[in-house]
Amino acid sequence: MSNGDITLTAGDAEVTVLPGNGGRVGGLRVGGVELLRQGERFGCFPMVPWCGRIRDGRFRDGAAVHQMPLNAPPNAIHGTARDAAWHTARTSTDEAVMTYDLVEPWPYSGRVTQQIALTGDSLTLTMSVETYESSFPAQIGWHPWFNRSLGGGEDVGIDFAPAWQEERGDDHLPTGRRVDPRPGPWDDCFGMPGGVDVTLTWPGRLELKVTSREEWVVVYDEQREAVCVEPQTGPPNGLNTHPRLVTPLEPLEASTTWTWTRL
Template identity: 25%
Template sequence: MLALAAGPYAARISPAHGGIVAALEWRGSDGRSHRLLHAPEGLAPWTNAPNKFGCWAMLPFANRAFDSRVDDGEIRFTVPANDPSGTIHGFGWQAAWEVERQDISHTVLVHRRSAGPDPYRYLARQDIRLDEAGMTIALSLTNESDTALPFGMGLHPWFPCAADTRLGMTATGALIFGEKFRATGTQALEAGGPYAGKPVFATGTETAWSFLGWDGTARIETPSAGLAITISASESLRCPVVWAPAGADFLCVEPQSHAAGAPSEAVVRAASPLKRLEPGETLEGWMRISAEAL
């Protein structure tokens, strides 16, 4: 496990388990330490199923490829299944990442896929940096195949959620989900969508959104903890998924380059496709997490 620190921020990272940021903590001016990422005591990272804590990369596509099918309208192929629905979150979260660089507040992790039953061959990098004001994760994904392929990526952070936690963010549209998160269409959202007014997040039922037209900033406020967390993302990661099961003590705000199901679903592809990369081309994006006292 790698340890990073800068000012009031400290992080722990496991390169061997999908390059997961297993913990991120912030120390307020009153000396109190706050967990900015959901991180249950004694829980170790694994790769047999998606970790429900910390933050990890999704690539060469984010969210689901239903029936393990990737289809961008020009090329179609199958990828190895890792979920009952087909393939979820790509391959990076199940891979061992190599440490390319490390110092006290910064590390660069690398994951290369050079073999497999599908055409995906790529080089991925996570540049993880702490500074006095927060943590930034910059992703890059380079097509190392000899043909143009559809790519996507995202980051999957899990944030603590209490009964009084509020989420604030705005978007102009969203997918309409049918059974098992399979989209049936898209919808326009009025007045910035369901979180424009920063409502209490916990509703007692499952929450699932795949937003379009996000402005790139979200804010999570928990008055009982005296904590506010701000998430911001690059223009290339403006299709966030917001998800939590009923009664969970966490919520997910996942900046992605495409909407949920875009790898396999024509209705999603029409609104938010993967990016077709020529050999040697690179897709880039970043997410930043920062904290302040309420």
């Protein structure tokens, strides 16, 4: 199938999927109201095969040191898949499945599969990274840009109870120390060992819960237009500090669900 845009519908919810633009969700409308910031860099993009920044763009795998392009100098950020066209494997009224084959500059071969499944009150994003050749470290995450305001009304509120915050150095990367959660604004990684559970509330309009079995979430609300709640399989620079191995026997898999209710 081609990598043309896909529209999913369920109840009064509608999702636009953009395989040709990084396999991202381009829009999520509930009752005709757009929840995601619009624009080719926004929506919600997959972060794979790593999440957030890699220090100096370098990560070690055994004795080998690999250099990624410095797309956020002096670091590399958010993986390679968001800059690529994905292949649509199958699609129905309320579900789409896309694949992306890892290529240069990523030094290992592997396949990423992303499933996007819509119901009348939820959206579930599931991703896996698999390989049939050599094992490698990887991460999976999602980077949604939720509109701060839904057109009139109060700005969104963010409610969550993390167990810790990754202390952030001057270089925006975790220092390796865990500290008590601090008040925002944030561009920070938090630990939620029971699973990610963050509630966004647009007063009088909508409540949306971002959940995941993963225990890491980056919250970014330093922008005027949008707030980001990013579940991921490890912290920024995690290829170096918390590597999760993809092996021929064991793919890396993760999912996140957004569930909403009208207020």
